[in-house]
Amino acid sequence: MKIIVGLGNPGKEYAKTRHNTGFLVMDEILKKLNIELDKEKYEALYTIYKYQNEKIYFVKPMTYMNNSGKAVKALMNYYKLNVDDLLVIYDDLDLPVGKIRLRESGSCGGQNGMRSIIDLLGNQNIKRIRVGIGKDPLIPTVDYVLGKVSPSDKKEYKKALDKASEAVIYYLDNDFNKTMSIFNS
Numbered sequence: 001m002k003i004i005v006g007l008g009n010p011g012k013e014y015a016k017t018r019h020n021t022g023f024l025v026m027d028e029i030l031k032k033l034n035i036e037l038d039k040e041k042y043e044a045l046y047t048i049y050k051y052q053n054e055k056i057y058f059v060k061p062m063t064y065m066n067n068s069g070k071a072v073k074a075l076m077n078y079y080k081l082n083v084d085d086l087l088v089i090y091d092d093l094d095l096p097v098g099k100i101r102l103r104e105s106g107s108c109g110g111q112n113g114m115r116s117i118i119d120l121l122g123n124q125n126i127k128r129i130r131v132g133i134g135k136d137p138l139i140p141t142v143d144y145v146l147g148k149v150s151p152s153d154k155k156e157y158k159k160a161l162d163k164a165s166e167a168v169i170y171y172l173d174n175d176f177n178k179t180m181s182i183f184n185s
Contacts, residue, residue: 001054001055001056001057001079001081001085002054002055002056002057002085002086002087002171002172003056003057003059003072003075003076003079003081003085003086003087004026004029004056004057004058004059004087004089004168005022005059005060005061005068005072005086005087005088005089005117006022006023006024006025006026006027006029006058006059006060006088006089006090007021007022007023007061007065007068007088007089007090007091007111007113007114008020008021008022008023008024008060008065009023009064009065010062010064014146016148016149017145017146017147017148018091018133018144018145018146018147018148018149019065019091019145019146020091021089021090021091021131021133021161022060022088022089022090022091022113022131023060024161025089025129025131025161025164025165025168026058026060026089028161028162028164028165029058029165029168029169030047030058032165032169033049033169035047035049035058037058037059037060040062041074041075041078042070042071042074042075042078043061043062043063043070043071043074044059044060044061044062044063044071044072044074044075045059045060045062046058046059046060046075051172052172052173054172056172057075057079057081059071059072059075061113065112065113065116066112066113066116067116068113068114068116068117069113069115069116069117069118069119069120069121070116070120072086072088072117072120072121073117073120073121076121083121083123083125083126084125086121086126086127087126087127087128087129087168087171087176088113088114088117088126088127088128088129089128089129089131089164089168090111090113090114090128090129090130090131091111091130091131091132091133091145092109092111092130092131092132092133093110093111093133093134093135093141093144093145094109094110094132094135095130095131095132095133095134096132096134097132097133097134097149097153097156097157097160098132098153098156098157098159098160099131099132099160100129100130100131100132100160100163100164100167100183100184101129101130101132101184102127102128102129102130102167102176102179102180102183102184103127103128103130103180104125104127104176104177104180105124105125105126105127106124106128107124109130111130114126114128127176129164129167129168131160131161131164132160133145133149133157134153163183164183166183167179167182167183170182170183
């Protein structure tokens, strides 16, 4: 089993913001696999996808970013999923736009959704895909992450969303170490 979680904020006002990068990657994955999130429970939208005799849970927490762990923990408890099954996708200010990084563990790096998940699961050994959104020292962090990608960055950003979605699809057939070796940029 695998549980793939894309982080973001619910609501139209957040739909195309940098902080919804995890949701946007999830949308790409769902489109490529021709599936939809068809269930709602524990403050999350999700689906259970059967892939080569394995259950894959695709999840978008609806708790707002800072409380993402609440939905993730509840679903993992309900379906008896292990932290080893978890992969989280989210935006990263410390990576340039267009870059992605896959890691098997580590701190939250200041990303509040990941912080919530780590805190509530009590474990930093969580696979993750960080998608670079860059930063602008002239714009306060909250305003920056809740802002839309600039026109000059859209092409690179879109490539990163696509590459992150391809990494997840590749991971469905391969172990995470192999996936990291191919997709880290």
